[in-house]
Amino acid sequence: MTMTSKMIYVHIPFCDSKCYYCNFCSSIYSEKIKKNYFLKLTEEIKLNKNKNINISSIYIGGGTPSSVDEKYIKTIIEELYKNFNILKNAEITIEANPCSINKNKLLCYKNCGINRISFGVQSLNNKCLKIIGRKNTKKQAINAIKLARKCEFNNINADVLIGIPNQNYLILKNTIKNLIKLKIPHISCYMLINEKGTKLTDLIENKKIKVVNEDKSVEYYNKIFKYLKMHTYCRYEISNFAKDNFECKHNIGYWQLKEYYGFGLSAHSFIDGSRYSNTSIMQEYLNNKLEYKKEKPSKTQQIEEMIMLELRTVYGVDVKQLKNLGYDIVKEKKEEIDFLVKNKFIFLKDNHIKICEDKFGVTNQIILKLLP
Amino acid sequence: MNDRQKKIRNFCIIAHIDHGKSTLADRLIEKTGTVSKREMSEQLLDSMDIERERGITIKLTPTRMFYNYKGEEYTLNLIDTPGHVDFTYEVSRSLAACEGAILIVDASQGVEAQTIANTYLALDNNLEILPVLNKIDLPSANIEKCKKEIEDIIGLPADDIPCISAKDGINIDDVLNQIVEKIPCPKGDINSSLKALIFDSFYDNFKGAICFVRIFDGTVKVGSQIMMMKTGKTYEVTEVGVFCPAMKQTDILSSGDVGYICASIKNLSDTKVGDTITDALNPTKEALAGYKEVQSVVFSGIFPVDGAKYGELKDALEKLKLNDASLVFMPETSIALGFGFRCGFLGLLHMEIITERLEREFNLDIITTAPSVSYHVYKTNGEMLEVSNPSMLPPISEIDRIEEPMIKLNVYTPPEYVGAIMDLCQDKRGVFIDMQYIEKTRVVMKYHMPLAEMIYDFFDNLKSRTRGYASLDYEIYGFMPSDLVKLDIMLNGEICDALSLITHKDKAYARGRQIAEKLKKVIPRQLFEVPIQACVGGKIIARETVSAMRKDVLAKCYGGDISRKRKLLEKQKAGKKRMRQFGSVELPSEAFISILKTDDND
Structure with missing residues (x-):
């Protein structure tokens, strides 16, 4: 019996610094915790072993996967190969921060089968980068991308934020223009959201920085859409633009209700029609028996999810x-x-x-x- | 007359709002030991949450007390009454069940509008009036001045008035003694056939409709066959009792008593307040005078936010109606709001209280349309229509003239606010009639004014312009032709019937603009531009636009966690549930409420 393939997401909750807008599951941890985390992660992967399952894409996200020692990444990828049937043409992505990437890391990634890199560029304007607490400069970002190219990574994505305080259309367009020049085949544009409890929201509430008006954000977004279209990037999903054949399979998978395993802290899975989630508390993840919170969507919820997710794509x-x-x-x-x-x-x-x-x-x- | 009856005193307390009526009632109850100190909760007789919170009495609440006077025990039946101008009708109901009334005057405020109005009501009912000066503990109390006011304005002798503080329990015995000494005992013949006045009623889920009665003649007990004189329906009595103030079963109620009767009465409308209950086997010939049919003066549409709750709204209104004869309602259909009811109220406060009770006690989400008065519309063919719903106004071409209800308005105020009040009344199309100094520090200003102006933010305005010092009373005296127009609000080119108003021609422009601006603030942005237009007779007089919504959140789907997206969707879904679909426009219920009141900051 042929089974439809599934996907795998691995969460690396480590960062070298926390960006002001981030409320996702990531933090700065000691080396010892990192070590234990990867041990536990390996254990979790083994627990779900099933060589009959074909895997069409792997996504290593975070956090900042590039911030940890590359040996950990290598172990994890190897472990996945041992426990699942990773298809030959599988798309394997890792998220990287321009600050923490270097040649050794890139070569290691390449060697263990990673074939796609997603850079958290956010902006190529130094002022904007500073406002949202990114540690890198424009130059570092450009160099990181160039380095990846040198290491023969062709499938590269850059995340770009719209609506950074002080950002005007020209600044935004310049960022995109630079990325196009660098021949990046995939660009994701997200709108900056002021989530509760983030430093950014604090700054805004204390009137330290001014939030970009909603209409302006949308105006920028629509203009960027046209600009990218002109340069033959196709918007295959609300936030994702790609050159032909560079659409992110993993991403499309989410929107098309493809099933996936999620490993690691606070990771989510969607297996056999049910949604599972891991704890988002590090101590619990490290010390307790792995236990997933399970939720089976009702018929109505399934319908709602299908409409909500699939309509986002072209x-x-x-x-x-x-x-x-x-x-x-x-x-x-x-x-x-x-x-x-x-x-x-x-x-x-x-x-x-x-x-x-x-x-x-x-x-x-x-x-x-x-x-x- | 028997000895029992000689030792009964039936009385009520009347006062201007805030003069301490409920507090005095509580002290009387406490002093006579009817309720132990431990059981006393602040303002015992105001049992509804709304009453306690707002510090007002809405319902009539009777209670029976025993008082030892010169070695003999007397039964005192107190019927608490509402003080607000809207509830004059309820006051008159309790008056008819009593022989005397305690008239409270706040020693720091003096005689107020409602003091006078209620005194006249009591005099109309031939009650013995006992004036009492309350709040003498306040530093601002001026006993001599108030006594003079009582003599000059009300015309009652004031030399032996009890001067009390209900709050601190000072001189409460004086009041109790005077009740026994001055209020006559109830007349009536215990041996003639039953004659009982229903002064209120109440629906109990187990016992059915319960009648609050004053027995004038005869007796009633369990097993008695009774008849409602208005409907001719007969019932067998299942329980009689008195109020202490909780309902307590007794063997019998006899002439002079105040109590309750249960008779498995299922239909709410069969216990008409003001009706006479008599012996079914030996009916009395003549019913008691009963009450004047109450007139609704303010009308408004009430609709459920969730259209499916129409049935629940209907049940709730019927239940409220049982306890509140002054509430009238009939089904109404609106294009914008679907099925609901057009309700008639005694005034704005009454309307507020009903809507609040619907929301709190019945847990209903409702939409209330702008209050309106009832207009007399004379058509060119000679026909006269009563129109209380603006959307029912016939086309202009068919209208000969519209007449609107007019009121005689008395405003009582310290002289320094006369100018401000004149401005306000003028602005509200008032016609100045007269002004008199009641005394040096108090003026009464008399105006004739359209009722419609009165119900639209007049009271709030008066209070804010006089820092709360002015008070008012009014009565409707007739109808006058006026230059009135229908102001329609169009949303996306369609008239939204639930937002239509009838207004004076000279004010249409300002109100149209004001409403359009307000709506722009409360209508959320939609998928397309929504023009809001105010128009009179097809002519557009104001326009605002709600620009199209363009933004949705474009967030990353981190690691396949779609729960965030779900949450957002659920939130948006919930928001949408509270919306009313009008054509292609989604309207929040606030849109209908927002036009009711003016903001001071506008």
């Missing part, structure tokens, strides 16, 4: 699949769909509902109208 949501789940969207939401089609928010093509190119900014509002 491929849209499959009307037939929804029908298989018992939701005849075309019939039940006829009025809403007619309205949205008439006003050019969505269109129907090949049995898929897709969002019009210039309306990706209001995806959530469109989703809300289409939910059962």
Whole structure:
């Protein structure tokens, strides 16, 4: 029996410093904890061993995976190969920070099979970098990318933030322009979100820095979309732009409800229709027996997730699949769909509902109208 | 008359709001040992949460006390009454069940609007009035001045008035003694057939509708066959009792008594307040006078936020109606709000209280439309329509004239605010009639004014312009033709019926602009631009635009954790549930409320 392939996510919760906007699961830890963490991570991978499962992509994210000794990364990748059937053409990505990358690390990654690097560039403007607490400079970022190229990494992504305080369109466009010049085939554009409890939010609340107005962020986003399109980057998902054949398989997998294992602190899995999550407390992860919090989405939740996730991509949501789940969207939401089609928010093509190119900014509002 | 009856005193307490009515009631209860100190909770008779919080009495709450006067035990039945102008009707109900009334005057404030209005009501009911000066403990109390006011303004002798502090329990015995000495005992014949006045009623889930009664003639006990004189329906009594102040079962109620009757009455409308209960087998010939049918003066649409809760709203209104005869309602349909009810209220406070009770006691989310008065619309074909819902106004071409209800308004104020009040009244289309100095520090200003102006932020304005010193009372005296227009609000080009108003032509422009601005603030941005237009007779007089929403959060999906996305979606879904779909526009319920009141900062 052929099984559809799955994906693997590995979480590396270590950073050399915490960025002001970050509220994800990452921190600065001692070398001893790092060592124990990777031991536990190995144990977790072994626990889930299943050589019958084909893996089409691996994503090592964080945190800052590039901040730890490369030997740890090597062990983990090797462990994955031992316990799963990693497909030959699997996409294997690692996230890297321009500050912590060097030639040795890159060569090590290359040797153990990593074939894609995602750089947290965020901006190529020194002022902007400083405001959000990034430790690198523009020059360091450019050098890191060049170095990766030298080490024969062709599949490179750069994360870029829109809406950094003080950022104007010109600054943003310059960042993108530089990335294009560097021939980066994949760019992710996210909007800076002021999450509760982050230093950035503190700074904003204390009026130390000014937040960029929402309309401005969207305006920038739409302009960047056009700019990238002009340079033959295709937006295959709200935040992701890629040259032909450089779309991130792992990323698309998330939006298309592909199943995945998540290993490590606070990692999430989606296996056999259920969602699992690991603890996000380091002590618990290291000292306790591995226990996953399990949640099986109800039929309605499955439908909601399918609409919510798939509509974010250019491929849209499959009307037939929804029908298989018992939701005849075309019939039940006829009025809403007619309205949205008439006003050019969505269109129907090949049995898929897709969002019009210039309306990706209001995806959530469109989703809300289409939910059962 | 028998000895038992000679030792009963039925009385109520009347006062201007805040003059300490409920506090005195509590002291009387405490002093007579009806309720032990331990059981006393602050303001015992105000049992509703809203009453305690706002410090007002809405419902009538009777209680029976025993007082030893010169070695003999007397039964004192107190019926607490509301003080606000909106509830004059309820006051008149309790007055009809009593022989006397204690009139409280705040020794620091003096005679106020409602003091006078309630005194007149008591006099109309031939009650013996006992004036009492309260709050003598306050440094600002001026006993001599207040006594003079009572003599001059009200016309009651003031030489032996009890001077008390209900709060500190000073001279409460004086009040109790005067109740026994001055208030006449109830007349009535214990041997003639039953004649009992329903002065209030209450719905109990187990016992059915419970009638609060004053027995005028005869007796009633368990097993008695009774008849409601208005409906002719008969019941067998299952329980009778008195209030102490909790309901306590007794064997019998006889002439002069105040108590309650249960008779498995299932239908709320069968216990009409003001009706007479009599013996079914030997009915009395003549019913008691009952009450004047109450007139609603303020009308508003009430709709459930969740359209599916229409049935629950209906049940809730019916239950409230049982305890509050002055509430009237009938089904109404709105394009914007769906199915709901047009409700009539005694005034704005009454409306606020009803809506608050619907939300609190019945846990309903409701939308209230702007309050309106009832207009007399004369059509060109001679027909007259009563219109209390602006969207029911016929087309202009069919209207000959519109008449609006007018009030006689009395404002009582210290003289320094006369100018401010004149400005306000003028602004509210008031016509000055007269002004009199009651005394050096107190003026009464008399105006004729459209009721519609009165219900729209007049009271708040008066209070803020006079720092709360002015008080008012009013009565409706008739209808007058006026230059009125219908102000419509269009959203995305469609008239939203629930937002329409009838207003004076000269004010339409300002109000239209104000509402449009307000709506712009409360309507969230949508997928497309939403024009908000205010128009009169098809002519647009104000316009605002809610620009299209463009932003959604574009966040990274870290490590396959979609729970964040889910949470956001759930949040947005919940927000959407509270929205009303009007055409293609989504309206939050705040949109309907926001036009009710003016902001001072606007």
